[in-house]
Amino acid sequence: MVGSIASPSNEDRSGIKQGRWWFAKRLNGDTDENTPLMNYELRTAKSRKKTTFCTVITAVILIISLTILGVAASLWYDKQHDVKKPSNKLPSELTEAERIMLDLPSSKNVRDYLKTYTSKAHLAGTLTDKKQAEWTRDQFESFGLETKIDTYWPLLNYPVSHRLALVSGPKRFRFEAKLAEDPVDEDETSKDPNVVPLFHGYSKNGTVQGRIVYANYGRLEDFQFLKDQGINLNGTIALMRYGGNFRGLKVRAAETFGCAGALIYSDPIDDGPLNKDNSSNPAESYPDGPWRSKSSAQRGSVQFFSVIAGDPLTPGYPATENATRIKYEDSPGVPKIPSLPLSWEDALPILKATQGLGVRGEKDWAASPSLNRLLYNVVSEIIDPRTGKSVFEAWKADQKLADNEDPQVLRLGSGSDFTPFLDHVGIASINFAFVGDYGVYHSNYDSFHWMEKFGDPGFLYHQTLVKLWGLLALRLSDSTILPIYPSDYSTEIAKYAVEIADMAAPRTFPDLDLAIGKLQKITRHFERQRQHLENSLAEYKPLDDIPSDLVKRLATINDRLAFFERGFIDNEGIKDRDWFKHVIFAPGLWTGYASQVFPAIADGIEAKDYAQALHAEARAVWAIEQAFNSLKDE
Structure with missing residues (x-):
């Protein structure tokens, strides 16, 4: 992801095969790793049509590479249900390449790859991490993909030592935390002498007492509740439990309220064995069940x-x-401020010691909206291993939907690899997993x-997700017209505008409502143009016989679809966190x-x-106008 990113040019093209066009015509732009990811001085509607499509191509290559390698993680299914053998009957509209993609992935190969990746601890920046990167490169090259490893020097911290102890107060409460996870006889990973110690990445180094x-x-x-109870938080060490928000923002909140340190423990009621009787898996800690054990952090x-x-x-x-x-x-x-993760075994003595100190109690898919239709289409083609129906039908059943309802696609936030693509440079993204x-x-x-015992x-x-990856990549690269739908967006x-208005009530945002109304009108008109073009293209078999005027129209439509999301990027960014530029x-x-x-309105x-x-x-109004103007005829 280097080099400035902008729209492709609109020069004439002799062919329309999407894959050839992307790879042959768009992968040769200038890149400079010393320039920002976006060239903010040059980004206008006109200048976006003068640079390269390099980053999108890189993403597609990565998706296809991962599809071949078949590396997947965090995918689980209910082992108590019978797994039905997927039907070999495939929809007749699948292309030959798509049929190969659905037949190719092997659950055995995926298992073997995961076995290799999990064979050793490979903390980022360590020698074992480098060796696994080199192994991955060698695998890609064996598949015929030209692959190289680039070296970067980001800030990374590593644990040298750690200690947590209650050193004052009544003697019955004093203790030294173990800060280690117990080995499990049947799990070789748990016995690894090179296991990564319990620590937080980017925690401040230091020793605090309070x-x-x-x-x-x-x-x-x-924290506000504690403050309102008259509890002085300055110089204290906050003990918090996982859940509800991201761990880093727990530490940030503690720091904001004057705490000198932070401890975050795993509560057994969240991902431990408590209150898990409704699960078909045993309501037991690992290794007897899938849940967090007392020494796990x-x-x-x-x-x-x-x-x-x-x-x-x-x-x-x-x-x-x-x-x-x-x-x-x-x-x-x-x-x-420094922080540490804790097991509930280590947290329990501290919780006992803090009684009376202000205690207060209390299938996964996300995408850019323009890609929802593509996602629905692809998951309708893939068989769900547990039910024997399509993944789409299983997804609907999980959400208990009626026949005429589509399952909910969640909104993309942060914390995964899509973040720089969507939030910083405006590339439509999908994040999906089985949970x-x-x-x-x-x-x-x-x-x-x-x-292997509980997850999948x-x-x-794992095999099913590889098929999803592959089919998505093929549909995006091979479709004559990109399967991106601005009208869905x-x-x-329009729904988001209602939410933000409710948040601000009684204040309103009439200019925003007006801009969204124009966006809806223009996207509807664009979809009619798209449909008309699709009807015209349907008359030509093979597609290479299409006349030059339709080729130009096709290129223009695809350019506008590919870069529609970029219109929502505001170079100014969000106040006090201007790396985030999506409005x-x-x-x-x-x-x-x-x-x-x-988000910028919400922050205000x-x-x-x-x-x-x-x-x-x-x-936001300006950005929305940029987006709908990109769809209009010049």
Whole structure:
């Protein structure tokens, strides 16, 4: 992901085969790893038509590569249901390439690949991580893909030592935390002497001593509750439980309220064995069930990724060896207090000691809306291993929908690889997974043995996801007209406007409503043009016989579809977190993973800064106009 990103040119093209056009005509642009991901000075509707399509091509190559390799993770199914052998009967409208794609993936191959990847601990930046990257490169090259490894120098921290102890107060409460996960006889991974110790990525280095205060999920409202009870939080160590918001934002909230340190433990009622009787899996801790055991703790990054993403010292730029870096203390994306993850075994003595100190109790798919229709189409072609029906039908059944209802596609927030593509440069994205009973996340028990025993015995859902990846890649690369639908997007945006108006009530955003109305009108007109072109193209078999005027129309339509999402990018970015530049989507400032619609407006509302909210409305209106103008005939 290097080089500025803008629209392709509209030069005449002699052919229309999408794959050849993308790879032969669009992969030769200039790249410079010392330039930002977006060239903000040049980004206008005109200049977007003068640079390259390099990053989108890179993403497609990656998707196809992953499809061939078949590496999938975090996919589970209910082992208590009989797995039905998928039918070999395929819809007649599938192309030869699509039929191959659905026949090619092997559950055995996927199992073997996962076995290799999970054979050793491979923390980012370590020698074992490098060796696995080299193994992956060698696999790609064996498939005929030209592959290289680039080296970058992002900020990474590694644990040297850690300690947690209650050192004052009544002697009966004093204890030394174990800060280690117990080995499991049947799981070789748990016995690895090189296991990654319990630590938080990007935690501040240091030693603190202070009173422990329990802060529930570590949300703003939890800390405000404690403050309202008259509890002095300055210099305290916040004890919080996982869930409710991203771990890094728990640390940020603790820091904001004056805490000197943070502890985050895994509560057995969340991903442990408590209250799991409705599951078909045993309501037992691993290895007797899929749930988190008493010594298990959740590692992970505590970077403030709703504020900044990527390397915290080179925001917006690749972390090359000689890149200009900001000072650690000046980075808005990293904590300034130390933190540690805890098991509930280590947290329990602390919870007992804090009683009376203000305690307060209390299938997964996301995509850009323009891709929802493509997603529905593809999952209708794939067989669900558990039910024997299509994934689409199984998805609907999971959500208990009527025949005329489509399952809900969630909104993209942050915390995964789509973040820079969607939130920073405006590339339509999809994030999808199969989910189930999962109590070992980011622990030493998140292992091959757990996956084979509880997660996906037989690796049939891994195999199914590879088929989904592959079919999506083929539909995006081979369809004569890109399967992207701006009218679906405009329909969803109108719903988002209602949400943001409810949030701001009684204040309203009339300019935003007017712009969205225009967007809906123009996208409907664009869809009529698209349908007319599809009807015209249907008269030609083979497609190479299409006359030059239709070829030009086809190229124009596809250019506009490919770059429609870019219209929602505002170079100014969101106030105080300007790495995020999408006016429709960003992670919630204090939630992290969850998406916030019209985020800049929402931030102003939550801060009670209505001048900021109105300014954000104006920027959103401008961006929406950029988007619908990109669809109009020049």
